[in-house]
Amino acid sequence: xxxxxxxxxxxxxxxxxxxxxxxxxxxxxxxxxxxxxxxxxxxxxxxxxxxxxxxxxxxxxxxxxxxxxxxxxxxxxxxxxxxxxxxxxxxxxxxxxxxxxxxxxxxxxxxxxxxxxxxxxxxxxxxxxxxxxxxxxxxxxxxxxxxxxxxxxxxxxxxxxxxxxxxxxxxxxxxxxxxxxxxxxxxxxxxxxxxxxxxxxxxxxxxxxxxxxxxxxxxxxxxxxxxxxxxxxxxxxxxxxxxxxxxxxxxxxxxxxxxxxxxxxxxxxxxxxxxxxxxxxxxxxxxxxxxxx
Amino acid sequence: xxxxxxxxxxxxxxxxxxxxxxxxxxxxxxxxxxxxxxxxxxxxxxxxxxxxxxxxxxxxxxxxxxxxxxxxxxxxxxxxxxxxxxxxxxxxxxxxxxxxxxxxxxxxxxxxxxxxxxxxxxxxxxxxxxxxxxxxxxxxxxxxxxxxxxxxxxxxxxxxxxxxxxxxxxxxxxxxxxxxxxxxxxxxxxxxxxxxxxxxxxxxxxxxxxxxxxxxxxxxxxxxxxxxxxxxxxxxxxxxxxxxxxxxxxxxxxxxxxxxxxxxxxxxxxxxxxxxxxxxxxxxxxxxxxxxxxxxxxxxxxxxxxxxxxxxxxxxxxxxxxxxxxxxxxxxxxxxxxxxxxxxxxxxxxxxxxxxxxxxxxxxxxxxxxxxxxx
Numbered sequence: 001x002x003x004x005x006x007x008x009x010x011x012x013x014x015x016x017x018x019x020x021x022x023x024x025x026x027x028x029x030x031x032x033x034x035x036x037x038x039x040x041x042x043x044x045x046x047x048x049x050x051x052x053x054x055x056x057x058x059x060x061x062x063x064x065x066x067x068x069x070x071x072x073x074x075x076x077x078x079x080x081x082x083x084x085x086x087x088x089x090x091x092x093x094x095x096x097x098x099x100x101x102x103x104x105x106x107x108x109x110x111x112x113x114x115x116x117x118x119x120x121x122x123x124x125x126x127x128x129x130x131x132x133x134x135x136x137x138x139x140x141x142x143x144x145x146x147x148x149x150x151x152x153x154x155x156x157x158x159x160x161x162x163x164x165x166x167x168x169x170x171x172x173x174x175x176x177x178x179x180x181x182x183x184x185x186x187x188x189x190x191x192x193x194x195x196x197x198x199x200x201x202x203x204x205x206x207x208x209x210x211x212x213x214x215x216x217x218x219x220x221x222x223x224x225x226x227x228x229x230x231x232x233x234x235x236x237x238x239x240x241x242x243x244x245x246x247x248x249x250x251x252x253x254x255x256x257x258x259x260x261x262x263x264x265x266x267x268x269x270x271x272x273x274x275x276x277x278x279x280x281x282x283x284x285x286x287x288x289x290x291x292x293x
Numbered sequence: 294x295x296x297x298x299x300x301x302x303x304x305x306x307x308x309x310x311x312x313x314x315x316x317x318x319x320x321x322x323x324x325x326x327x328x329x330x331x332x333x334x335x336x337x338x339x340x341x342x343x344x345x346x347x348x349x350x351x352x353x354x355x356x357x358x359x360x361x362x363x364x365x366x367x368x369x370x371x372x373x374x375x376x377x378x379x380x381x382x383x384x385x386x387x388x389x390x391x392x393x394x395x396x397x398x399x400x401x402x403x404x405x406x407x408x409x410x411x412x413x414x415x416x417x418x419x420x421x422x423x424x425x426x427x428x429x430x431x432x433x434x435x436x437x438x439x440x441x442x443x444x445x446x447x448x449x450x451x452x453x454x455x456x457x458x459x460x461x462x463x464x465x466x467x468x469x470x471x472x473x474x475x476x477x478x479x480x481x482x483x484x485x486x487x488x489x490x491x492x493x494x495x496x497x498x499x500x501x502x503x504x505x506x507x508x509x510x511x512x513x514x515x516x517x518x519x520x521x522x523x524x525x526x527x528x529x530x531x532x533x534x535x536x537x538x539x540x541x542x543x544x545x546x547x548x549x550x551x552x553x554x555x556x557x558x559x560x561x562x563x564x565x566x567x568x569x570x571x572x573x574x575x576x577x578x579x580x581x582x583x584x585x586x587x588x589x590x591x592x593x594x595x596x597x598x599x600x601x602x603x604x605x606x607x608x609x610x611x612x613x614x615x616x617x618x619x620x621x622x623x624x625x626x627x628x629x630x631x632x633x634x635x636x637x638x639x640x641x642x643x644x645x646x647x648x649x650x651x652x653x654x655x656x657x658x659x660x661x662x663x664x665x666x667x668x
Contacts, residue, residue, distance in 0.1 A: 029354070054358030059376075088355075095353040104436070287358045 029092040036091050040274075040292060050259060052274075055093040057286035061086060064278045064286045066112035066123075066159070066222055067266035075268060077278060077288070078113045078122060082106065083130070083143070085113070085120065090276055090290055099135030101143050106130065112159035112222055112266075114168055116190055121168060123159040127151035129168070129188075148188055150199060152176065158223035164230050164247065166190050170199070171220045171234065182206045183218055183234070204249040211254045215239050222267045235267035235277060242267075242275075258291045269293070311401060311492055318394050319485050380475070381428060387477045388420040391468055391484040398488045399461050402495035412458050419462065420469030420480075427473025564594070566620060568610040570627065571637040575606035581631035586610065589618040589626055605636065612640075 032053070039052040057064055063080035070076070077086045083106030087096040100106075101122065108124040115121075122130040127150040132143040150156070154172030162169050167187040175184055183206070186199040209218045221237035226244070231252055233244045240261060243254035257264060257277065266278035266288075275291040396416045400408050430436040453459050464487050471480030494500070568586075572578030575598045586593040591613045599607040614623060620640040627638050 032357070051359065056356035056358045058353065058355070089352075093355040093357060095355055097352070285358075289358070 029094065032092045036290070040272075051289040051291050053090070053093065053290040055088070055090070055288045057278075057281075057288065058095065060084060060098075061095075062281040062286045064280055064288070065110055065265050067224070067268040067276060067278050067288075068113040068115045068120075068160070069224070069227070069268045069270060070115040071117065071163075071227075073271055075276065075288075076113060076115060076120070077266065078110055080110055080265075080280070081108075083108075083110070083122065085122075085135075088288060090274075090288060097137035099137065100140045101130060101132050103140050103142075106143065111157045111173075114159045114161040116161035116166070116168065119190075121159065121161075123156055123170060125151075125155050125157065125173075127153075127156050127170070129159075148186070148199060150186055154184060158220045158234065160223040160225045160232070161190075162187065162225050162230070162247070163227075167200075169223060169225070169232065171223050173219045173221065183209060183220060185223075185232075202249060204245055208249065208251050209243050209245070209254055211251050213241070213254055215241065218243065221265050224267045224269045226269045227271045233267060233269050233275075235264050237262075237264045240264065261289070311398070312489065312496075315394055315398075315485075315488055315492065322390060322481075381425075384424050384428070384472045384475070384477065385421050388424055388468055388472045388480065389417060391472075391477070391480050392417050392420050392465060394488050395461065395464060395468075395484055398491055402491055409454070409458065412453075412461065416461055416465050419465040420472060423466050423469025424473035427470060564592070564611040564613045566612045566614055566623075566640050566642045567596070568593075568608075568612050568623065568627070569637075569639045569641070570608050570631075570635045571605040572608060572631075572635045573605055574634070575600070575608055578606070578608055578631060578635050581634050582608070582610070582627055585623075585626045585630045586612065589615060589623050591615050608635075614642075 036053050057077075061077060061079060061084075064077050065080040066078055068076045075088045075090050077088055078084065079086075083101030084098060085101060086098045088094070089096050106122075108122075108128070108130070109126070110122050111125050112123045113121065114123075118134065120132050120134060122132075124130070127148040129146040129148060130143045131146060132141045135141040148170065150170065154175045156170050157173035158169075158171035160169050161167075165187055167189045169185055169187055171183060171185045180203060183204045185202050185204070187202070188199045189197055206215070206218055209215070215236075217239070218234075218236050218241065219238050220234040220243075222235050224233045225231070226233055229246075231244050231246055233242065235242055235257070240257050241254065242257055244252040246252060258275070261277060261279050262282045262284075263280040264277050265280050266276075268276040270276065273293045275293045276288060277291065278286070278288045280286050396413050399416060400413055426440060430440060453462070464483065467483055468480040471477060471483065568582075570578065570582070579595070583593075583595075593613070594611045595608070596611045597607075597609040599609075601607070612623070614620065620642050623640055624638050627635065631638075
């Protein structure tokens with residue numbers, strides 16, 4: 001009798017959980033996607049017209065730190081302090097899935113993420129790279145650690161995969177060597193074995209980045225590589241600015257963000273010309289905003 | 294706590310009915326929550342269900358940030374550790390206020406008069422522990438296995454006497470689980486539904502075996518015993534056996550009154566006689582008799598008026614005669630003053646009652662009116 005009662009209660013509880021109303025609403029999502037397409041097609045819209053879409057992140061992504069697109073255009077985001085990775089449908093505003101790096105959520109000061117042919121990399125500010133695979137929703141995936149040994153040179157903040165060189169591009173936020181005036185980036189090849197890897201350093205001077213602007217510093221908080229042009233698009237949270245440079249370091253464009261955004265910690269550029277910027281929670285909730293470039 | 298009880302009294306219109314009091318409690322709880330929520334919107338964290346979402350594989354639709362007010366509504370201003378501490382505290386408090394009525398129901402809706410105090414206390418404490426475990430374990434398989442290992446090592450199995458107790462324990466676990474995954478609303482609904490369902494089941498004695506004696510039938514055995522006790526029992530056996538539960542209740546009340554009249558052995562009784570009379574109109578008889586009692590009795594009280602359809606009313610007074618008056622004086626005075634308004638005037642004094650035991654005034658059928666006056 002007791003057993004039957006207990007099983008009955010557990011079954012009811014399980015059924016209640018399974019039947020719990022979800023937020024899924026196909027009509028709403030279709031409406032959102034259509035709205036974005038319509039805004040994209042509207043030629044009268046300009047950069048100053050504001051974002052095409054903005055999605056509020058849940059509390060688990062309050063400290064959303066980096067964005068990354070894979071080769072098929074899927075958007076991924078990660079948390080600042082724990083190894084939680086999320087896939088976001090930025091067109092419809094849906095958190096598609098989330099998985100965990102490590103058996104317990106990995107803890108570090110994660111600053112950026114990159115996806116290279118199915119290989120996921122999380123960059124810690126110390127220059128450590130955590131490599132892992134894509135997981136199913138709720139899955140815990142194992143990881144391996146690569147120490148770039150660059151942590152003694154600078155504090156890292158940005159990471160992206162450069163298809164042309166098949167390397168990860170790491171950008172420093174602040175150099176230990178204060179003499180260097182500009183943006184320092186390293187290319188960490190994915191072709192060679194780890195022992196043979198020697199990161200290649202490149203410096204882009206502040207004067208180049210500045211262009212017509214008069215920033216005293218430009219400290220990138222995230223990096224994305226335009227899948228069409230291969231240019232490097234950097235966002236700087238402190239300066240609330242964007243800069244686009246070629247692979248060789250020539251300035252394409254630089255200027256303020258499309259709108260004032262605090263704590264813009266992530267950037268991604270899509271193949272169809274969308275600029276996606278994520279902001280950490282401050283006085284307002286964390287969000288992902290979509291702009292037309 | 295006293296203030297809270299007073300508020301519940303007011304909301305429940307001072308009713309002692311458990312369902313009304315429960316409704317009052319939950320209504321009050323909802324009001325308090327709404328008030329707090331309007332001041333501290335961050336409280337929504339204990340209802341967000343995000344820990345459940347972390348366990349779930351279902352996609353989550355994000356809030357549209359371009360909708361008016363969306364960004365402000367979701368503003369997060371507290372550091373994550375403070376948020377964690379606050380949400381844990383709210384979770385613990387939430388489980389407490391949800392389990393409090395459950396423990397009340399546990400203690401009150403029982404067949405027996407006793408309940409297991411340790412279970413009543415566990416009902417309050419266990420959900421807190423469960424919620425804490427869920428928060429700590431999060432969705433870690435490794436931690437869950439570790440927990441299972443620890444539990445297996447501790448072996449704190451306790452045998453519960455009743456299936457019903459097990460159900461309460463399961464409820465405590467369910468509420469703790471709900472709170473732990475930030476779904477306190479689910480816990481609230483479970484708690485409320487459980488309480489009301491249990492009270493209704495208890496009230497209607499649901500599931501009683503048809504072969505088991507009803508509550509009314511349970512009167513038969515004690516009455517049978519009473520009727521079979523010969524000189525010490527009820528002299529009219531058929532009358533005793535014909536009593537309905539209501540009438541037996543009245544009889545028990547009568548016994549209680551006689552017991553009060555006789556008093557305990559070590560204390561002087563407050564009254565020493567019962568004045569009994571019949572009257573066509575009890576009101577008329579009262580008007581005539583009570584001035585007499587004022588004169589001859591030190592104190593008196595109208596104990597009972599029995600109205601019988603088609604028959605004279607029966608009046609019973611508890612009386613303490615003055616030392617200067619005897620029972621005969623009382624009878625004479627009543628007959629003189631009341632005349633033909635009363636008949637069959639009789640006085641039983643304490644000694645006679647003591648001899649007669651409890652078979653003095655039983656078996657009165659009809660509608661009872663209780664009335665009284667004290668000097």
